[in-house]
Amino acid sequence: MPHMEACSKISEIIQGYRHNEFGVYDISHVERWVAQFNVDEQETVILETLKILKQNYITLDSFTQLVNIVIDSNQIYRGEKDNYWQTVSLLDIQKNGSSQDELNDILVKTISERYSVRDIVGRESDEFIYLDDFIFSGNRLLADMHDWIANFAPNGCRVCIITIGWFTYGQWRTKNKLKEIAKEFGKNINFMFASYSNFRLENRLYRKDFSEILWPTESITNLDGYGDWLRDEAFDPKYRQVNGVDNKIFSSLRREKYERIMFKYGLKIMGLSSQNSSVVKPLGYSTFRGFGFGSMVFSFRNCPNNNPLVFWWGDPNANPSHPFSKWYPLLQRKTYG
Known part of the structure; x- marks a missing residue:
């Protein structure tokens, strides 16, 4: 497994997620999640995920600090x-x-x-x-x-x-x-x-090239299954244009490849079930037609479903015949009926 140190750092950040409701998120948990990606994709996934979690994982301490500032x-x-x-x-x-x-x-x-x-x-x-x-x-x-x-x-x-x-x-x-x-x-x-x-964080359409969400470039158009998905989604895609401007969320060297990987595996996950709601998109739940919300904000309380499917979709304790058993989540979601 590449970048064991980075996996260990991710584990340290997400320790205590949902008060360990889904088990202890140790280094082996992170490595199991990363192993689902192709070998040539794993370095990009682990390094960019670590960079994002360092700044965008809302901890209990960070919320307590906010409360004191509010007061x-x-x-x-x-x-x-x-x-x-x-x-x-x-x-x-x-x-x-x-x-x-x-x-x-x-x-x-x-x-x-x-x-x-x-x-x-x-x-x-x-x-x-x-x-x-x-x-x-x-x-x-x-x-x-x-x-x-x-x-x-x-x-x-x-x-x-x-x-x-x-x-x-x-x-x-x-x-x-x-x-x-x-x-x-x-x-x-x-x-x-x-x-x-x-x-x-920026997510307005007219500012897509400066967006602080996952907003893919045209490089995703040659992914397997993209054409079929686009026909089903039935929208006019607006791809992000690389502009060389520094982004406070993503690294300039890894962003385009990272977005492509997140989208690729989001498509794969969607293909595991024939019962997807219309709001399920590769890059996270969204009521709008498109790639998905693309949020990269995480919380100690729950992983938002606006985040890409690769982070939260699935349940390791699901029946082996159930689609949820086919993907291992980094931050499993608590769902509400």
Whole structure:
């Protein structure tokens, strides 16, 4: 196995993922995942994956640091720090999974220690916080907020949506949709978004050549099965053009080959099942026609399904006759019914 040191470093980064729900992610786990790629592809896969995980794996510590920054942010409390934390309401309205509960617990614990404040979740207020780790498409946030705005939000209030980061198109779309929902239900709601400024990632179409997601070049067109997939997907592909500009997520030397590999094996994985939903794409779930979302952001809580299939698709404990047994994931996803 090439680059054992890099495999070991990846293992160190993902240790404790989902509190070891899927087992201990040691070096042999990483090597088993890498071994599924062709030998001449493994060096690119392991080195680029390590580079990306180093900066884009959201750890429990990084989220705790965000919470402390939020508590001290004048942008959030607007000069009324002590009074703000005595009166603000923390929203707990996420429908799927327990991620918001887990993140809210961190904020509540920190605030209670610093301000002796209790019971800030779901109380009456005109100031609200919606806490999550990242905005991808924004679909989940919109679904959560739609019901709350329609049935529970006061007629006038401010909602601070706080995340570690976001994708530019997802945040822009979410902000505009939220304004439309509030208007639909006759609510005067001021939505404010806050995140680390260096974790706002580019994924807009007109900026595709500067994108910070996987966005393949035309080199993928000669992959086996690409033509059949493109006919089924039925869209006009917009390929990224290599422009030589440094990218904060990807290495310039490996990016094009890495995208091609991720797409190639995404196609392979899609071919393992005849029951794929229309949102399943080689580079991750997406409601839009195309290659897939292409996110390369990871979290200690769960691997986003907006990431390429090669990272999270599959289940080593699945029945051998089930498609999930045919691919070994690096970061297995917890799915919600």
